[in-house]
Amino acid sequence: MPAEPSPSSASDSPAGSLFPGVQLHVVTGKGGTGKSTVAAALALALASRGRTVLLCEVEGRQGIAQLFDVAPLPYEERLLVRPQAGAGEVYALAIDPESALLEYLDMYYRLGRAGKALDRFGVIEFATTIAPGVRDVLLTGKVYEAANRNRRNKGARTYDAIVLDAPPTGRITQFLNVNNELAGLAKVGPIKAQADTVTTLLRSDRTAIHLVTVLEEMPVQETGDGIAELREADLPVGGVVVNLVRPQDLDAEDRADLVEGGTDRAALASSLEKAGVTASEPLLDGLLEEGLHHAERRRLEDGQRALVERLGVPVLELPRLPGGVDMGGLYELAEHLCQDGLA
Structure with missing residues (x-):
């Protein structure tokens, strides 16, 4: 799903931003640390700066829909939050590998109905199960396509910022290091070409990978290990968000x-x-x-x-909200992220 790169308006980051020029914010973290909540709050924080934001998820949990109390998201960009005065919009997208592969087959091979027939026979599920590297290329490829639209993409909405609610820390390097994952599967062809273009974005200064943790031994250890693995894979580490901090x-x-x-x-x-x-x-x-x-x-x-x-990375803290996380709580967390310079 590659498209021609276009300059990002994220370069218009406000003074004091920790990550000026970043368009794609990848959010990961150990299970139970609240990474989906942080991703949603970051999307709201970026929108509060007047940006048009796409909030994506790739794990099939419909976490975004649950956080914002809306119907389950289809494989389609939907308006999630209408702008307030001076703010931008937040759109949401749940990316699943089967739909991404159908879109890929239609875009590159014009299969159309034939692709849907393959889906009915279970071929697509089989392909994405036996070749997880291909699955991850398709998922990240859709994010790449959204990040690289320009006004020549007729009728396509362009985004100033994209927030990806990514897989947990233990799998994040494998998920983003799509070239290595495909090494034994595809050395040439369109899938390999797509992996190359996706990797270019993921390793560029347009991307920052933020890790969410809590102040407990296992999550902190996993965060440190994750940062080391990301750096070894030459992927750009952003900041660490310490979530659920008690008063x-x-x-x-x-x-x-x-x-x-x-x-x-x-x-x-x-x-x-x-x-x-x-x-x-x-x-x-x-x-x-x-x-x-x-x-x-x-x-x-x-x-x-x-x-x-x-x-060795910027550290931000978010409080534990006594009443739990509802829409008001998400906006409160978004305000903290703005004040601390993540947005």
Whole structure:
């Protein structure tokens, strides 16, 4: 699905942007870190800058539809968020390999109805299952096509920015390193040519791959490993988004007192009494136990935060929203991303 490259208006990034000139933002992360939420918030943040944004997903989970509380997305670009004053639009697209292959066959071989007949016989599912490298070329190829449209693509909508909700960190390098994945399958021909053109975009300064983590040992370790693999594959690492950060309710001195058992019970009881709460011994024990758990967790999180900060990439933090993530929450997270320079 390659098209002629066109200059990206992402070069009009606002002052203070961490990634000026980036048009394609790839978002990955270990399962459970909230990468789809971060991808959706990033799309809203980019649109708030007046851009027309395409938010894509490739895993077949319909995560975008669930986040925005809309009907499941077809293989078709749909308007997701109408612009507010001074803002752009967000379109969404769920890319599946079977539909992408049908489009590919129609574009290059003019199969039309014959391609749909192949789909009915299960040939397309068979082809994309036995050759996952081909599957990934088709998925990333559709993203490439959307990123490289220009006004000569008659009737095609052009996008200032594209946000790709990509596969998890453990598979992201394989997914994006399409040339290597095809090495043993196709050395010449249109599939190989498409892989070459896609790779050109993915390794260019028009692309940034952002990794989402939380302050826990396994996700942080996987983030570090993912960055090392991406760099080894010569793919452009963007930033690390630390998601679901808890509020810091106690200062360092209070946390140290809790861990060391030096908290003044009398002072705590006095504070409760002033607030109109009866300071019974079971209540004081419960509060001190909760405080100790908070202090110990904060100590562990600070250790993981230090590891993240040593990864050598920009680090941003997003708060855990007490009410969960609804549309209001997505806009709140988008505002944080704007303030921190990701959009």
